[in-house]
Amino acid sequence: LEHERREAGRAVLRAQEQERSQIAQDLHDEVNQALTGILLRLEATMSDAPAHLVVELAETKQLATQAMEELLHLARELRPTALDDHGLVPALASQIATFGERTGIRSRFRQPIGDLPILSDEEQLVIYRVTQESLSNVVQHAGASSVDVELNFVGRTVLRVRDDGLGFPTANGTGRNRLGVSGMRERALLVGGNLHIFSTPGEGTTIELTMGAT
Numbered sequence: 710l711e712h713e714r715r716e717a718g719r720a721v722l723r724a725q726e727q728e729r730s731q732i733a734q735d736l737h738d739e740v741n742q743a744l745t746g747i748l749l750r751l752e753a754t755m756s757d758a759p760a761h762l763v764v765e766l767a768e769t770k771q772l773a774t775q776a777m778e779e780l781l782h783l784a785r786e787l788r789p790t791a792l793d794d795h796g797l798v799p800a801l802a803s804q805i806a807t808f809g810e811r812t813g814i815r816s817r818f819r820q821p822i823g824d825l826p827i828l829s830d831e832e833q834l835v836i837y838r839v840t841q842e843s844l845s846n847v848v849q850h851a852g853a854s855s856v857d858v859e860l861n862f863v864g865r866t867v868l869r870v871r872d873d874g875l876g877f878p879t880a881n882g883t884g885r886n887r888l889g890v891s892g893m894r895e896r897a898l899l900v901g902g903n904l905h906i907f908s909t910p911g912e913g914t915t916i917e918l919t920m921g922a923t
């Protein structure tokens with residue numbers, strides 16, 4: 710029964726990722742192509758435009774360029790090809806470094822302690838997605854100036870994402886829904902893991918994912 714539950718959970722994860730991948734492909738192929746067309750039209754218009762319109766057209770072109778960059782970033786977030794191309798640890802390091810560059814929040818990745826165990830594709834994806842969602846929470850809700858991400862493989866696989874933000878009371882579940890905890894916890898359970906939150910008002914928050922033997 711447990712094996713069947715795990716297999717069903719992995720099938721759900723695969724279906725979710727396939728849907729994300731399709732959305733990312735559509736964004737890249739359709740919307741990105743449309744934005745490229747807009748940029749080309751703007752450039753052509755600028756070459757013949759009166760001087761008083763050139764500045765306004767240049768500002769519009771800059772906005773379109775920014776929209777294209779955001780679109781490509783979103784597509785990469787939806788479909789983390791870095792996992793396939795480079796492996797879990799380099800993909801996490803890249804994700805965390807990019808987060809710090811984009812947000813200005815001091816971000817540190819503590820290199821894993823212990824030998825990298827054999828993790829299934831689904832388990833690696835859960836680690837990546839929980840990190841992604843946790844970082845998103847930091848920038849949206851925590852009011853933090855720094856975040857530390859730690860991954861170790863001593864005895865079991867443990868991921869911790871700590872921020873120095875506002876924190877919140879966890880005794881009555883306050884704040885959990887807005888942090889998207891249910892989605893992260895569901896992902897963890899689907900691969901036999903557990904997700905815990907430790908937080909105190911004024912002292913920041915730690916999200917901890919554990920998988921494997923204790």
